[in-house]
Amino acid sequence: MTNRTGSPIFLAFCTLPILPVAWVVWRAYPGDPITAGHQLVVGDYLNLWIGGHLASDGRIDVIFDPIRFAEYVWSLFSRALDQHGWAYPPHMLFFAEAFSKFPLVMGFFLWDLMTATFLWSVLRAGGLPASYAFAIALSPAGLENALNGQNGALIAAALAGGLLFSQRRPILAGALLGLLTLKPQLGLLVPFFLLGRHSWKALGWGAAFGLTYCAAGAIRYGWGAWVSYFTVTGPYTKGYIDAPFGLAAHYMMIPPFITLRALGASLAVAYSGQAVVTVLSAVAAWWAGSLRLSEPGSLSAAALVLCLGPLATPYAHAYDLISCSVACGLLVWAGQRGDKFSRSERIMLALAWIWPGCAFVVGIAMCPGLGMFFVGMGVWVIAQRVRRYSHLAPGSG
Numbered sequence: 001m002t003n004r005t006g007s008p009i010f011l012a013f014c015t016l017p018i019l020p021v022a023w024v025v026w027r028a029y030p031g032d033p034i035t036a037g038h039q040l041v042v043g044d045y046l047n048l049w050i051g052g053h054l055a056s057d058g059r060i061d062v063i064f065d066p067i068r069f070a071e072y073v074w075s076l077f078s079r080a081l082d083q084h085g086w087a088y089p090p091h092m093l094f095f096a097e098a099f100s101k102f103p104l105v106m107g108f109f110l111w112d113l114m115t116a117t118f119l120w121s122v123l124r125a126g127g128l129p130a131s132y133a134f135a136i137a138l139s140p141a142g143l144e145n146a147l148n149g150q151n152g153a154l155i156a157a158a159l160a161g162g163l164l165f166s167q168r169r170p171i172l173a174g175a176l177l178g179l180l181t182l183k184p185q186l187g188l189l190v191p192f193f194l195l196g197r198h199s200w201k202a203l204g205w206g207a208a209f210g211l212t213y214c215a216a217g218a219i220r221y222g223w224g225a226w227v228s229y230f231t232v233t234g235p236y237t238k239g240y241i242d243a244p245f246g247l248a249a250h251y252m253m254i255p256p257f258i259t260l261r262a263l264g265a266s267l268a269v270a271y272s273g274q275a276v277v278t279v280l281s282a283v284a285a286w287w288a289g290s291l292r293l294s295e296p297g298s299l300s301a302a303a304l305v306l307c308l309g310p311l312a313t314p315y316a317h318a319y320d321l322i323s324c325s326v327a328c329g330l331l332v333w334a335g336q337r338g339d340k341f342s343r344s345e346r347i348m349l350a351l352a353w354i355w356p357g358c359a360f361v362v363g364i365a366m367c368p369g370l371g372m373f374f375v376g377m378g379v380w381v382i383a384q385r386v387r388r389y390s391h392l393a394p395g396s397g
Helices: 008-014 018-026 045-056 066-076 090-099 104-125 130-137 140-148 152-164 170-182 190-197 200-221 223-242 248-252 256-262 267-290 295-311 318-335 343-365 371-392
Strands: none
Touching: 045 066, 045 090, 045 104, 066 223, 090 104, 090 170, 090 200, 090 223, 104 130, 104 140, 104 152, 104 318, 130 318, 140 152, 140 318, 140 343, 152 170, 152 190, 152 295, 152 318, 170 200, 190 200, 190 267, 190 295, 200 223, 248 256, 248 343, 256 267, 256 371, 267 295, 295 318, 295 371, 318 343, 318 371, 343 371
């Protein structure tokens, strides 16, 4: 793994699947900013930019009404676009307002650059070498996130930083973990890990910062924004998840829920299967946190939570797999000071690393619902490494 899948040639090869997609998206720009997939070239960043403009104009009611939001987007651009909507809690509008001050395409590139830089900075502060942090930011998941103008780098930075700093810098960890309230489904396993680790300060600070961010959103945008988020936006988003398999975004989704739906399972069966995986993931997160490990083992334990996160929720996309890229990077860095990886481990980690860049194309052209298996390969390798480090820890017998 360290000699092959960590090489610049391999990392460059991993970017190849996303390049044709990027070319298809941007080939007609600036003559035609609408892609063949009925999206603007800036992808989902459009939602952030539009939300910011509406918030600046005081039209909070439009933001949290999916139908009116879509109508507003169509009125500005074209009905050739797919329906766009706002799916985030009110405090995400602080970011939206800030970036809406820039022209659309410029803001898109600045958003990608600044969130990737934030991720890089957090990983460097967490002890990863610059080359590793750079590779993660430009991983297939990182490029998929950038192409879509999504917030995967921001959320991965919050999650990774919160876990890495939880023992030695609990206030900073709490400030980062509080940002997971922007996308709480990806932080479901954090409390179990911190409870297992007895990181009470980080857990408390995370709750305090999270509540503070949420309260700031209510103060700035009104308590009605939260009411609309829970009563209108939330149910609408759930309807999108629960829709019969076949929506374009379904092909990019990762969790077991969507795999079962792709196989034709009913909602009850799919949610039951997802519940089993979620419970098992929570148990694994607590187990990883409860182990008393050396530094390589501790990094691997955090990596396990990072990789399990997208599987523990019914709602995660390929661009959310930057956390899995971070997990692979942490594991390889820890492995530099431990046992070498076997060939099968290198292959499984490589597939988990590459998959986000292939998810949509493979799902559409060949077989949907494979994401959980490729991420699962990464989980398996990481779990085995954690178990191995636990046997080597002092006092393990």
